[in-house]
Amino acid sequence: MTPKTALDLTGLKLERPQVWVTAYDFFQAQLAEEAQLDAILVGDSLGMTMLGYDSTLSVTMEDMLYHARVVRRGAPHTVMIVDLPFLSYRTVELALTNAGRLLQEAQADGVKIEGGHRLAETVASLVAEGIPVIGHLGLTPQSVHTMGGYRVQARSREHIEQLLDDAESLAQAGISALVLEGIPDKVGALVTERIQVPTIGIGAGHATDGQVLVFHDCLGLSAYTPKFVAPFAQGRQVLAEGLKAYRSAVLDRTFPDDDHSYHMAHKEWERFIAGEATQ
Ligand code: KIV
Numbered sequence: 261m262t263p264k265t266a267l268d269l270t271g272l273k274l275e276r277p278q279v280w281v282t283a284y285d286f287f288q289a290q291l292a293e294e295a296q297l298d299a300i301l302v303g304d305s306l307g308m309t310m311l312g313y314d315s316t317l318s319v320t321m322e323d324m325l326y327h328a329r330v331v332r333r334g335a336p337h338t339v340m341i342v343d344l345p346f347l348s349y350r351t352v353e354l355a356l357t358n359a360g361r362l363l364q365e366a367q368a369d370g371v372k373i374e375g376g377h378r379l380a381e382t383v384a385s386l387v388a389e390g391i392p393v394i395g396h397l398g399l400t401p402q403s404v405h406t407m408g409g410y411r412v413q414a415r416s417r418e419h420i421e422q423l424l425d426d427a428e429s430l431a432q433a434g435i436s437a438l439v440l441e442g443i444p445d446k447v448g449a450l451v452t453e454r455i456q457v458p459t460i461g462i463g464a465g466h467a468t469d470g471q472v473l474v475f476h477d478c479l480g481l482s483a484y485t486p487k488f489v490a491p492f493a494q495g496r497q498v499l500a501e502g503l504k505a506y507r508s509a510v511l512d513r514t515f516p517d518d519d520h521s522y523h524m525a526h527k528e529w530e531r532f533i534a535g536e537a538t539q
């Protein structure tokens with residue numbers, strides 16, 4: 261079954277693993293749709309991958325709306341989940357306004373928010389208004405400062421219990437799926453067993469109900485490869501070699517050759533030269 265809505269993603273839990281990727285522009289969205297991936301996440305990781313920031317904290321609602329609209333044009337038939345950026349859902353009212361904009365102005369199919377139990381009321385209110393919500397637990401990049409950096413989470417008994425409570429609370433509040441980032445594989449498996457909604461892992465082991473990767477990591481475009489990523493293409497190397505080959509070909513005048521140049525009727529050229537000569 262190809263998912264058409266966030267609800268279809270929930271239904272996949274009992275069927276098969278689901279495959280998500282982030283995308284931030286038209287070209288990436290087209291590739292994701294052509295590859296028949298189950299969902300595209302317009303992640304606030306665009307702050308790093310597209311805008312050159314060193315965290316997601318500077319990303320604004322306007323950034324998310326801009327990229328989400330572009331992605332929607334590139335992938336009109338793929339479920340598109342969009343991140344609510346840092347501080348844009350700190351009250352229920354703000355969450356409703358901002359999530360509503362993503363659905364109305366960018367045709368998002370749902371939104372993703374980072375955090376546990378404290379967001380249960382927000383999730384329930386969004387869902388009650390018809391806005392599907394994806395949760396995000398474990399390593400939550402918007403809390404980089406209070407986590408003390410980008411560290412693997414839920415490695416102690418207390419933290420595992422906290423994560424399970426948060427996951428259950430979000431599931432009860434009505435999330436359609438739960439992203440689990442940067443946690444031990446055993447903990448990923450445990451949460452997946454415990455809750456009815458699908459878990460989508462990123463650095464959470466192989467037992468989650470699906471996987472999501474940042475586009476640039478997935479295709480080997482990033483300068484740095486995190487431990488949990490096995491790139492599925494050597495994109496950066498292929499592109500860099502292409503640009504170097506282009507440079508050499510222009511410098512040694514082998515590009516453009518005859519096959520890649522436009523031509524004209526010889527007679528017409530002769531006529532032009534003759535005209536030039538009489539002037
Ligand atoms: O912003 C993002 O790309 C994400 C993924 C890491 C899940 O939230």
